[in-house]
Amino acid sequence: MSTTTTTTTTARAVSGPMVDVREVRKHFGHIEVLKSVDLAVQPGEVCCLLGRSGSGKSTLLRCINQLESIDAGEIFVAGERIGYEEKRGKLHPLSDRAVARQRRSIGMVFQRFNLFSHMTALDNIIESPTGVLRTSRSTAKARALELLDRVGLADRADHYPRQLSGGQQQRVAIARALAMDPAVMLFDEPTSALDPELVGDVLGVMRDLAADGMTMVVVTHEIGFAREVADTVVFLDGGEVVERGAASEVLTAPEHASTQAFLSRVLREEA
Amino acid sequence: MTTTAPPPTRSAPLPVARQRHYGRWVVVVVLVAVGGFVTFSLVTNPRFGWPVVFEWFTSERILSGLLNTLELTLISMVIGVVLGGVVGIMRLSTNPVIAGASWAFVWFFRGTPVFVQLLFWGSISALYPVIVLGVPFGPSFAEFSANDLITPFAAAILGLGLNEAAYMAEIVRAGVRSVDEGQREAAAALGMGRARIMWRVVLPQAMPVLIPPTGNELIGLLKTTSMVAVLAFPELLYSAQLIYAVNYQTIPLLITASLWYLIVTSVLSIGQYVLERHYGRSFSARVSRKKTAAMIGHAA
Structure with a gap:
């Protein structure tokens, strides 16, 4: 793993939480996937969302950057209301353009990497900085190479995604999100699609990122990572925060029965 | 139940005899016979009129017809691709009116023969003698006689272009759908706008799916332009018809036209092969090459 970290990610100066989710509700058809969820993540904090599949943790994460719309409640990132604006005492949905603008400062890493398959690793990273932020190509490229070095893939800049292992693809995806200089990073089960021997490299990059002070919200099944890196954990069950x-x-002495059941099951699988 | 004896042991492995494909030999003999007969007939039947074919092959009238055919094909294809792209993407809209309009467009233009559409555009002046540029139910800025505005060329372009757009819309829709939803989400999460996502992320990845059928469309369109003969526009076929209407050398001139169609479709097939290789770069090269060979086989 690269240790030559030339860029340090420092928490943005925000008064109050970096991510502030208040009483958010979300339905898919008749199923209520989020039942009035609150979540506050302070600047520089690493928060792990845990729970069984179907507990609503991924949906909650996707609501934070508006990949899913919410039915009720409010979400603020770095003090800015996400997805809506308040006008004359009412909330109006933001235009697509404004939502896209808000997403620039929210990095996201997906379970299945989702690298653009027709672009090299380098082009994946510079696409949005040059196209959206209008950074010059040379500046974006220098920064991209720096980020690739940081995730230990300096020699893979010209590789297409299909030429990279899953772990390498995920690290490129992390570099791609970091290239936008986000205020917060969202991770949606970043190691779930990886072969066990590749998980460590990705978690290592995330550990470095946390050490640099990045605010992170991580949906994961990696209890070991949560115990070692996370500041706080939030346990969801049936669309509600139970602990x-x-x-x-929480990880050593869970109070709620479903948390205990989940932890003992996961730990048994890991053993 | 029968009991099988164990195979006898031998000092050397048994040699494998070559399999003989007697059935294939019969087919080969038949094919050679048919091919020989066709060639013999081509050479010896004077009514093919090969001297006449080559006399007219590079004549000015045929070449100008060929040029018109190429022009019609190119312009109609550009309209087809651009309009088809818009209509195809409209079809994927979440707004039911936009998606419905797209559906209706494709339904109408694919559901009626292009020949009939060409006749319609050619006779548009019977429906709208005067075409007015202005605000509906309001003031008008300019008036044109439909006969002046919709020339045979314009009618041909409208008929071929709109029809082609309907087919291209379906191809674009299928191509866009073939791209994994995660690609769009990743692009959105990076702050890209919708147009940018479509242009930079989705369409390039849809290309390997879009190009083979689009190449087939282009080749098909080239041949469909021959229907424009009905509008008395001197494309390749109509130019040939004008000549044989005078010298009665019907068969030789049809062969002249056919040879040109064959030459151009062959060139287009090669172009398609090159394009497919280019866009197949970041995908599996071997599969796409195999597919391309198959496509060329179909097209030619």
Whole structure:
């Protein structure tokens, strides 16, 4: 893993939480996937969302950058209301353009990497900085190479995604999100689609990122990572937060029955 | 139940005899016979009029007809691709009116023969004698006689272009759908706008799916332009018809036209092969090459 970190990610100066989710509700058809969820993530905090599949943790993450719309509640990132604007005492949905603008400062890493398959690793990283932020190609390229070095893939700049292993693709995807200089990074089960021996490299990059002070919201099944890196964990079940608190406390002494059941099951699988 | 004896042991492995394909030999003999007969007939039947074919092959009238055919094909294809792209993307809209309009366009233009559409455009002045540029139910800025505005060339372009757009719309729709939804989400998460996502992320990845059928469309369109003869526009076929109407050398001139159609479709097939290789770069090269060979086989 690269240790030559030339760029340090420091938490943005925000008063109050970096991510502030208040009483968010979300339905898919008749199914209520989020039932009035609250979540506050402070600048520089690493927050892990845990829970069984179908508990709503991925949906909650996708609501934060508006990949899913919400039915009720409010979401703020870096103090800015996401998806809506308040005018004359009413909330109006933002235009597509404004939503796209808000997403620039919210990095996201997907379970299935989603690298653009027709572009090299380097082109994947510079696409949005040059196209959306209008950074000059040379500046974007220099920064991209720096980021590739940071995730340990400096020699893979000209490789297409299909020429990279899953772990390498995911690290490129992390570099791609970082190239936008986001205020917060969202990770949606970033290691779930990886072969076990490739998980460590990706978690290593995320660990470095956390150490640099990046605000991170991570949906994961990696209890070991949560215990080691996360500041707080939030445990969801059936679309509700059933337990939350400091990672060290919740993971060692869970209070809620479903948290206990989940942890013992996951730990048994890991053993 | 029968019991099988164990195979006898031998000092050397048994040699494998070559399999003989007797059935294939019969087919080969038949094919050679048919081919020989056709060639013999081509050479010896004077009514093919090969001297006449080559006399007219590079004549000015045929070449100008060929040029008109190429022009018609090119302009109609550009209209087809651009309009078809818009209509195809409209079809994927979440707004039911936009998607419905796209559906209706494709339904109408694919559901009626292009020949009939060409006749319609050719006779448009019977429907709208005067075409007015202005605000509906309001003031008008200019008036044109439909006969002046919709020349045979314009009628041909409208008929071929709109019809082609309907087919291209379906191809674009299928191509766009073939791209994984995760690609769009990743692009959206990076702050790209919708147009940018479509142009930079989705369409380039749809290309390997779009190009083979689009190449077939182009080749098909080239041949369909021959129907424009009905509008008395001197494209390749109509130019040939004008000549044989005078010298009665019907068969030789049809062969002249056919040879040109064959030459151009062959060139287009090669172009399609090159394009497919280019866009297949970041995907599986071997598969796309195999597919391309198959496509060329179909097209030619």
